[in-house]
Amino acid sequence: MTILLFLVPIALLLGLTGLVAFVWSLRAGQYDDLDGAATRVLFDDDVAAPPK
Template identity: 70%
Template sequence: MSYLAFLVPIAILLGLSGLAAFMWTLRSGQYDDLDGAAERILMDDECEWINSSIRITYSRPWA
């Protein structure tokens, strides 16, 4: 029975730390753009950006 006096507070602390981490993600805006990742998967593999007069082409090396 003495092991319960040790395990119950640990379980409560782990649960509260998980809840605190979840609340932090809500407040920091982690779930604001849920459609962004779904739309990025449909974009082309190569993106061309023009920055001033420099043209940079990014592509994934495994594609």
């Protein structure tokens, strides 16, 4: 059962990573404008116009 010594901390670490990522995204204001975020992904304003 020594494998538990690796598996349990890894499981917890993964969970914690997810939690930290969520709290970070919450602080960064990513949940403030859900409707806007849904459409912003379609905009091309960050892509330089292709040379003609």
